[in-house]
Amino acid sequence: MDSSPDKKPALSAVTSHSSAPLATGDATIPTLGRFPALDRVTYPSDMRNFSVEQLKQVADELRAETIDAVSTTGGHLGASLGVVELTVALHAVFDTPEDKVIWDVGHQAYPHKILTGRRDRIRTLRQPGGLSGFTRRSESTYDPFGAAHSSTSISAGLGMAVAHHLRAEEDPSYRERSVIAVIGDGSISAGMAYEAMNNAAVAGPGAERLIVILNDNEMSIAPPVGAMSNYLSRLMSSRKFMGLRELAGKVVKKLPAPVERTARKADEYARGMITGGTLFEELGFYYVGPVDGHDLPQLVAILRNLRDTDNGPILLHVITEKGHGYRPAEKAGDKYHAVAKFNVVTGEQKKGPSGPPSYTSVFARELVRRAATDDRITAVTAAMPSGTGLDAFAKSYPDRFFDVGIAEQHAVTFAAGMATEGLRPFCAIYSTFLQRAYDQVMHDVVLQKLPVRFAIDRAGLVGADGATHAGAFDLAYLGCLPGMTLMAPSDEVELLHMTATATEFDEGPIGLRYPRGGGLGLDLPAKGQVLEIGKGRIIREMGRQAGGEKGGIAILSLGPRLAEALKAADMLAAHGLPPTVADARFAKPIDVELVENLARNHAVLITLEEGSIGGFGTQVGHHLARTGLLDNVRFRPLTLPDIFIDHNSQDAQYEQAGLTAPHITKTALSALGIGDMLPMNLPNSSTGTKS
Numbered sequence: 001m002d003s004s005p006d007k008k009p010a011l012s013a014v015t016s017h018s019s020a021p022l023a024t025g026d027a028t029i030p031t032l033g034r035f036p037a038l039d040r041v042t043y044p045s046d047m048r049n050f051s052v053e054q055l056k057q058v059a060d061e062l063r064a065e066t067i068d069a070v071s072t073t074g075g076h077l078g079a080s081l082g083v084v085e086l087t088v089a090l091h092a093v094f095d096t097p098e099d100k101v102i103w104d105v106g107h108q109a110y111p112h113k114i115l116t117g118r119r120d121r122i123r124t125l126r127q128p129g130g131l132s133g134f135t136r137r138s139e140s141t142y143d144p145f146g147a148a149h150s151s152t153s154i155s156a157g158l159g160m161a162v163a164h165h166l167r168a169e170e171d172p173s174y175r176e177r178s179v180i181a182v183i184g185d186g187s188i189s190a191g192m193a194y195e196a197m198n199n200a201a202v203a204g205p206g207a208e209r210l211i212v213i214l215n216d217n218e219m220s221i222a223p224p225v226g227a228m229s230n231y232l233s234r235l236m237s238s239r240k241f242m243g244l245r246e247l248a249g250k251v252v253k254k255l256p257a258p259v260e261r262t263a264r265k266a267d268e269y270a271r272g273m274i275t276g277g278t279l280f281e282e283l284g285f286y287y288v289g290p291v292d293g294h295d296l297p298q299l300v301a302i303l304r305n306l307r308d309t310d311n312g313p314i315l316l317h318v319i320t321e322k323g324h325g326y327r328p329a330e331k332a333g334d335k336y337h338a339v340a341k342f343n344v345v346t347g348e349q350k351k352g353p354s355g356p357p358s359y360t361s362v363f364a365r366e367l368v369r370r371a372a373t374d375d376r377i378t379a380v381t382a383a384m385p386s387g388t389g390l391d392a393f394a395k396s397y398p399d400r401f402f403d404v405g406i407a408e409q410h411a412v413t414f415a416a417g418m419a420t421e422g423l424r425p426f427c428a429i430y431s432t433f434l435q436r437a438y439d440q441v442m443h444d445v446v447l448q449k450l451p452v453r454f455a456i457d458r459a460g461l462v463g464a465d466g467a468t469h470a471g472a473f474d475l476a477y478l479g480c481l482p483g484m485t486l487m488a489p490s491d492e493v494e495l496l497h498m499t500a501t502a503t504e505f506d507e508g509p510i511g512l513r514y515p516r517g518g519g520l521g522l523d524l525p526a527k528g529q530v531l532e533i534g535k536g537r538i539i540r541e542m543g544r545q546a547g548g549e550k551g552g553i554a555i556l557s558l559g560p561r562l563a564e565a566l567k568a569a570d571m572l573a574a575h576g577l578p579p580t581v582a583d584a585r586f587a588k589p590i591d592v593e594l595v596e597n598l599a600r601n602h603a604v605l606i607t608l609e610e611g612s613i614g615g616f617g618t619q620v621g622h623h624l625a626r627t628g629l630l631d632n633v634r635f636r637p638l639t640l641p642d643i644f645i646d647h648n649s650q651d652a653q654y655e656q657a658g659l660t661a662p663h664i665t666k667t668a669l670s671a672l673g674i675g676d677m678l679p680m681n682l683p684n685s686s687t688g689t690k691s
């Protein structure tokens with residue numbers, strides 16, 4: 001067995017980085033000096049001449065460094081700990097960044113970041129202005145593809161592999177290179193992964209350089225579900241770990257074509273006889289595995305063999321343990337998938353301040369309560385039972401709860417099918433992930449007027465997960481669909497009512513979108529009430545003002561920004577301009593009567609929402625324009641700005657977005673033409689900077 005790692009020369013791209021190599025005493029790396037092997041690695045090229053023993057030391061230290069860093073930032077720990085050995089082996093064997101390593105989702109890429117020139121910034125992970133919690137092209141040449149939504153890696157990798165080959169003729173420096181997509185057993189449940197695998201074997205020259213590494217830790221966020229997961233377990237248990245001896249007979253190196261074909265045939269025949277072949281082989285992949293993903297010497301040797309073979313596309317089945325090497329994570333039910341800051345010794349996570357119940361839990365509570373007396377209610381999640389609160393539903397009604405795996409498209413059409421049978425399905429999906437099922441929403445649900453209830457969680461800005469997870473667009477992408485009904489609660493009591501309303505609404509598709517985090521701490525009534533569809537409510541009537549009959553300001557808010565609207569109302573009242581404040585409740589259909597009255601009776605009409613341009617304000621503006629009312633009112637729609645907002649605290653994100661009380665106040669005063677007359681130090685609404 002040749003256990004020495006790759007000794008290929010480093011390419012120029014590896015060394016031309018902007019950040020300086022680590023210097024002893026670097027204040028940004030508090031662990032410097034504690035990890036002698038890791039301290040020698042700023043970039044992967046630094047460890048390519050390491051012995052396997054040295055690489056094992058790097059791996060051990062990398063694990064400790066990852067734990068130490070995440071203990072100060074919080075983040076996705078379990079998945080990262082599971083791939084420490086794999087990360088070291090990949091970067092030691094392959095010529096990254098020339099060879100491409102794509103991490104599916106990217107939440108397991110913290111060790112990868114540490115080894116690829118970002119150790120000095122790893123403690124800024126998910127912090128304002130710091131490293132992203134996922135892979136990102138703009139962050140490093142070692143991140144060839146940005147991610148955060150799952151199951152994209154095989155498609156992207158295949159595209160890269162094929163494109164590289166296409167450019168071979170015009171590129172004199174062309175050399176064969178590998179593209180490696182690392183995808184988890186949870187993420188491989190999504191349709192996209194199969195679409196890509198289905199294409200790989202026939203995608204043409206270049207595709208043979210694709211290596212898919214299935215990182216099988218028998219976990220998604222929750223335990224994985226579905227026949228594929230069962231299949232992988234069977235595959236794993238029916239075979240012992242593959243060692244080098246078996247691999248030697250399996251990986252057919254560059255042999256003359258006829259010999260290769262015969263060898264392949266014999267090999268396939270033998271494998272088929274023993275195991276019946278694998279699904280991956282049927283799809284045209286060369287299946288290798290299962291392999292112990294924590295056995296570094298073995299991994300290095302196997303990867304070297306795979307690198308040097310052109311029998312691809314290859315699927316390497318690696319078995320790992322989520323949270324590996326850190327006892328508290330290994331013992332935890334969720335394997336520390338996502339953690340708050342924690343104590344490294346005890347593993348105890350810092351608890352946030354115990355605030356009011358989350359919107360998620362209020363929704364789940366009402367759904368569970370209603371399901372007790374309504375057996376038509378079913379609940380569907382795409383691999384997020386705890387994130388959507390549906391774990392509570394699952395406990396009470398396991399027969400009516402469906403976790404379909406990471407498969408948002410299927411979840412939506414599955415719910416549509418249920419609706420055709422007279423059930424009342426709730427499809428609970430985060431706003432950002434519902435994007436993946438857009439055609440299913442339009443074509444399978446809305447066009448057919450099927451009463452699927454969309455519980456759209458994490459609507460609006462979401463904090464540390466950043467732009468990839470922001471629920472910014474649902475008001476726009478759902479609001480434009482004919483016949484869609486769309487609600488947004490301004491507080492948790494309203495959410496209770498809207499859950500009740502959605503349950504009882506059988507006339508067609510309906511959605512309720514609510515944010516990440518806690519409500520206002522209001523007393524919750526015992527049950528929600530059914531609201532009148534398409535009707536908003538006045539919260540505060542405009543006081544008497546200077547400026548004649550039609551004067552003053554109206555703020556029409558959709559969703560939880562209402563609290564900011566009310567603060568703005570207090571600010572304006574302090575200046576003698578108490579506005580009318582209304583809660584729209586419905587983004588679609590808009591309350592035409594309310595909108596028209598506000599426009600007719602006020603000089604200024606401001607709409608407010610936690611969504612992008614093209615959402616609620618656009619609907620209102622369109623109506624005003626078409627009716628001619630826009631001619632006589634100063635209409636000011638406040639939405640998220642037309643930019644992607646990076647990870648930060650939710651409050652800071654809304655500040656940047658220009659959606660806080662001072663912004664609203666300033667918008668109102670500017671619209672009246674008196675913005676400059678008042679001594680208020682207010683932010684500039686378009687940039688979030690102080691004006």
Ligand SMILES: Cc1ncc(C[n+]2csc(CCOP(=O)(O)OP(=O)(O)O)c2C)c(N)n1
Pocket residue numbers: 079082105107108148149150183184185186187188217219220221322337382383384406408433436
């Ligand atoms: C399209 C999409 N849906 C849902 C998620 C939320 N999500 C993030 S990681 C994850 C589990 C991934 O499981 P797996 O691929 O097995 O990786 P592991 O965390 O176990 O290493 C889920 C469901 C997502 N990122 N993208």
